[in-house]
Amino acid sequence: MNLSYWEQQSWFSKVNYCVIGSGIVGLNCALALRQKYPKAKILVLERGQLPQGASTKNAGFACYGSVSELLADLEHHTEEEVFNLVNQRYKGLQLLRNTLGDKAIDYQQYGGYEVFLNPDQKRFEECYQQMKRLN
Ligand SMILES: Cc1cc2nc3c(=O)[nH]c(=O)nc-3n(C[C@H](O)[C@H](O)[C@H](O)COP(=O)(O)OP(=O)(O)OC[C@H]3O[C@@H](n4cnc5c(N)ncnc54)[C@H](O)[C@@H]3O)c2cc1C
Known part of the structure; x- marks a missing residue:
């Protein structure tokens, strides 16, 4: 140039x-x-x-990790590391909302869902059993 x-x-x-x-x-x-x-x-x-x-191509979900994602993280990191990671993601979302404003980013709080297909029944049950621990 x-x-x-x-x-x-x-x-x-x-x-x-x-x-x-x-x-x-x-x-x-x-x-x-x-x-x-x-x-x-x-x-x-x-x-x-x-x-x-x-950043301009993603799904736009304000998420800090689904159950299966957090369980996958726990396979490679300690509980403390994963807890800190989730904490950072949560604080990052708060920072983003405070910086830009919920109206500007059309923030809507609908909770989170994770979809499992029929062949993933085993994975679904593993995740379901671990939900209490993760929460
Ligand atoms: C399909 C998809 C869906 C996703 N959905 C979600 C979601 O729903 N919720 C969520 O929280 N996260 C989601 N993510 C993850 C999220 O989008 C990323 O973590 C985030 O956008 C990463 O931001 P970034 O600024 O680090 O990287 P990027 O957005 O990739 O930005 C890096 C920028 O650097 C530029 N660049 C790279 N090299 C150079 C260079 N040498 N010189 C100049 N410029 C350069 C690139 O062109 C790019 O614009 C999704 C990701 C993908 C791929």
């Missing part, structure tokens, strides 16, 4: 922070930097004309 002198001077010089990627993590990072350093020059670089990652 050929940049003019003015483009280089305006956007790409004297940058204090450069964030790579304009997904939900990159933009929240840039926002946190702006709040902490109001005068800093923050550059967000995105490889696509629109964000190319999962």
Whole structure:
């Protein structure tokens, strides 16, 4: 890309922070930097004309892990690690809601459901038995 002198001077010089990627993590990072350093020059670089990652393509569920997902996590992490992970996800959702506002993100609290197909009967029963422990 050929940049003019003015483009280089305006956007790409004297940058204090450069964030790579304009997904939900990159933009929240840039926002946190702006709040902490109001005068800093923050550059967000995105490889696509629109964000190319999962943030603009996902299902939009405000979730912190279904029963089977948490049980899968427990196969590789201790209970304490999984508890902390869920805690971070929950706090992240609160932060997102506080930052953007429920109206702007059309937040609706319907609880969570996990669907099992008939061939997954065994998995369903395992999950069902573990629900009390997870809660
Ligand atoms: C199909 C699907 C459904 C999902 N559903 C949900 C859901 O319902 N609820 C939920 O909470 N989560 C869901 N997720 C997960 C969630 O979308 C991701 O965890 C989240 O979007 C990740 O955000 P991110 O900013 O880390 O990454 P991304 O959104 O992937 O952003 C990374 C950005 O960096 C850019 N980039 C990468 N490399 C470079 C480079 N070298 N230079 C410049 N730019 C670069 C990419 O183009 C991209 O825009 C889903 C994910 C998928 C794939």
